[in-house]
Amino acid sequence: MGEIVFIGLGLNDEKGISLRGLEQVKSADSVFIELYTSPMPNFSVKRFEKISGKPLHFVSRKELEEENGEALLETARKGKVALLVPGDPLIATTHIALRLQAEKLRIKTSIVHGASVLSAVMGVSGLHSYKFGKNVTIPFSDGILSETPYNVIEQNKKLGLHTLCLLDIRTEEKRYLSIHESMCTLLKIEEKRKKKTVTMNTLAIGIARAGSENPIVKANSVRKLLKYDFGEPPFSIIFPGELHFMEAEALIFLAGAPKSVRKYVK
Amino acid sequence: MGEIVFIGLGLNDEKGISLRGLEQVKSADSVFIELYTSPMPNFSVKRFEKISGKPLHFVSRKELEEENGEALLETARKGKVALLVPGDPLIATTHIALRLQAEKLRIKTSIVHGASVLSAVMGVSGLHSYKFGKNVTIPFSDGILSETPYNVIEQNKKLGLHTLCLLDIRTEEKRYLSIHESMCTLLKIEEKRKKKTVTMNTLAIGIARAGSENPIVKANSVRKLLKYDFGEPPFSIIFPGELHFMEAEALIFLAGAPKSVRKYVK
Numbered sequence: 001m002g003e004i005v006f007i008g009l010g011l012n013d014e015k016g017i018s019l020r021g022l023e024q025v026k027s028a029d030s031v032f033i034e035l036y037t038s039p040m041p042n043f044s045v046k047r048f049e050k051i052s053g054k055p056l057h058f059v060s061r062k063e064l065e066e067e068n069g070e071a072l073l074e075t076a077r078k079g080k081v082a083l084l085v086p087g088d089p090l091i092a093t094t095h096i097a098l099r100l101q102a103e104k105l106r107i108k109t110s111i112v113h114g115a116s117v118l119s120a121v122m123g124v125s126g127l128h129s130y131k132f133g134k135n136v137t138i139p140f141s142d143g144i145l146s147e148t149p150y151n152v153i154e155q156n157k158k159l160g161l162h163t164l165c166l167l168d169i170r171t172e173e174k175r176y177l178s179i180h181e182s183m184c185t186l187l188k189i190e191e192k193r194k195k196k197t198v199t200m201n202t203l204a205i206g207i208a209r210a211g212s213e214n215p216i217v218k219a220n221s222v223r224k225l226l227k228y229d230f231g232e233p234p235f236s237i238i239f240p241g242e243l244h245f246m247e248a249e250a251l252i253f254l255a256g257a258p259k260s261v262r263k264y265v266k
Numbered sequence: 267m268g269e270i271v272f273i274g275l276g277l278n279d280e281k282g283i284s285l286r287g288l289e290q291v292k293s294a295d296s297v298f299i300e301l302y303t304s305p306m307p308n309f310s311v312k313r314f315e316k317i318s319g320k321p322l323h324f325v326s327r328k329e330l331e332e333e334n335g336e337a338l339l340e341t342a343r344k345g346k347v348a349l350l351v352p353g354d355p356l357i358a359t360t361h362i363a364l365r366l367q368a369e370k371l372r373i374k375t376s377i378v379h380g381a382s383v384l385s386a387v388m389g390v391s392g393l394h395s396y397k398f399g400k401n402v403t404i405p406f407s408d409g410i411l412s413e414t415p416y417n418v419i420e421q422n423k424k425l426g427l428h429t430l431c432l433l434d435i436r437t438e439e440k441r442y443l444s445i446h447e448s449m450c451t452l453l454k455i456e457e458k459r460k461k462k463t464v465t466m467n468t469l470a471i472g473i474a475r476a477g478s479e480n481p482i483v484k485a486n487s488v489r490k491l492l493k494y495d496f497g498e499p500p501f502s503i504i505f506p507g508e509l510h511f512m513e514a515e516a517l518i519f520l521a522g523a524p525k526s527v528r529k530y531v532k
Contacts, residue, residue: 011379015286018276018381019317022285051285088381090389096516099392103519113277113386113477115284115354115379118395122384123356123377126365129384130401134427137396155425161400211379250362253369 002076002107006089006099008114011211013042014051017084021112025052029079032072034059036171037094038086038117039234042212056084061094061172069098076107088116120210121164121236124217126250127205131241133161138182138237139168140175150189153239154197160242160266167235176233179206183222183237198222198239203261205238205251206230219257242266268342268373272355272365274380277477279308280317283350287378291318295345298338300325302437303360304352304383305500308478322350327360327438335364342373354382386476387430387502390483392516393471397507399427404448404503405434406441415448416455419505420463426508426532433501442499445472449488449503464488464505469527471504471517472496485523508532 005024010016017025025031031054035043045056059072075081089095089111099109122129133156138149149165156163167177186198198204200223208216208230216230240247243264251257271290276282283291291297297320301309311322325338341347355361355377365375388395399422404415415431422429433443452464464470466489474482474496482496506513509530517523 008381010284010381012286015289016284016379018282018284019288020278020281023281088385088389090392091385091395093394093512096392096512100512100515100519110479111386111389111481113282113381113389115274115276115381116385118388119354119357119382119384120377120379123354123379126356126362128359129357130403133400134398134425135396159400159421213376215377246359246362246366249366253366 002078003080004076004102004107004109005080005082005112006095006109007082007084007112008088009040009043009084009086010114011087011117011120012040012209014044014048016115016211018112018114021114022052024112025054025082025084027080028054028082030057030075031055031082031084032057032059033084034064035086036061037092039169039171039176040086041233064094064098068101073102073105073107076102077105088114091116091118115211117166117210117234117236118164121207121238124207124210124215125205125238126254127162127238127240127247128244131162131244133159133163135164135166137166137168138177138185140177141185145185145188147189150186150197154195157197157239157241162241163239165237165239167237169234176235179230179235179237180226183226187222203240203264205240205255207236207238208232209234210236217255219251219255219261240264268344269346270342270368270373270375271346271348271378272361272375273348273350273378274354275306275309275350275352276380277353277383277386278306278475280310280314282381282477284378284380287380288318290378291320291348291350293346294320294348296323296341297321297348297350298323298325299350300330301352302327303358305435305437305442306352307499330360330364334367339368339371339373342368343371354380357382357384381477383432383476383500383502384430387473387504390473390476390481391471391504392520393428393504393506393513394510397428397510399425399429401430401432403432403434404443404451406443407451411451411454413455416452416463420461423463423505423507428507429505431503431505433503435500442501445496445501445503446492449492453488469506469530471506471521473502473504474498475500476502483521485517485521485527506530
């Protein structure tokens, strides 16, 4: 009977995988990899093939989403397939769909977890995990202005909660939504609403390259962050709600926030 | 100048660490480990010492929290210290406090992320990450009935969101709050409130040993889950809000939920 092991690559590069993940890759009959659901700009296929001793077969968005992973499932009927994915596997809907498909075909599935940006941003920012409300992805605007991210930030703020904003990516086109562009989009919606959810003076945290050797975590007003150069992707933004005393200290000492953030402590 | 690298051990056992984490351990002058902030019942110090070639120095809750990690900070003034922690580092408040302390003493700090139960439970349950509201820890009741977890579940449900409940642990006493006990506590509060947040018929997902080789993910009514034997810890519970079509399918095919969960699809 066949088998698919979904293996998380963790963050940044080929060293983000766990020892268990690498062990599973080594014992697999075929190893597939997708690198489009989340950006891993520093991942080297060549170096990973050297570490694991296995050739990697790329799977594209088209193969997984339009063709429902047929080629991969066909291989998995005959042996053990390892599917490498960025971050922690099965956070992306497309992996859940593939897993469901496999189980329906009586192909055994299992998961080897990896570090995810979802918990990494909590760690690097020093904010408490239980104070985050629902997260949201800010999409490329491309003419259409989605108000969902703004509404999510607003709803979380009302409850005193932090909002993690993931920024859209189009890995195939190598396009990454920037912190600057995302903030401009939110400010445009603010203008229409005449509210006080995301203004020039709102406190925000811009995060670049969490999990790499040179992450940037910068807490300041939207006005200041708009001018800040965050360098290379991937990016995310946190809009904090009410702060715990220690969260304010963390923002000041670890993210360069002005001492005035202490006024948000509740 | 000194340095502390906070390294996530990921989930379950000594194979949860990333290749980058292991590399950092090997290059450290001293390696400390704490295993009390989160349970890793299958972690073997002996096996880890063999893999890494480094002796591990245990740090207790007392040393980190009452003595503010003084001994560790003193060692870190003179060289590179690796601090191994369960899951993803700096999710626990005590690590943030230590990191702040180090930075104030001009000891350089950095993070190597690991898999966290926060994203792992999303993956194993097949629920979508952006539909989770704030998470909450259910404490041991020990005479005092905290209503916070109930209130968090209620608030999230009103917004159509899922709630991840982490269950309290006292690693030093080897005590783990069970799924059964947690649900009984919530039902007791429900009785006082006469509401419909957590009843015998409420859909819940019990999760045991996420990240291990034998995880259990069981979706059913509270009534059914109360009778289910989840085996060894660690445990967590998810109370789902509204379901996406594919979330319902995942619960049915991956977590044994009755087909009637499709009625929660919105």
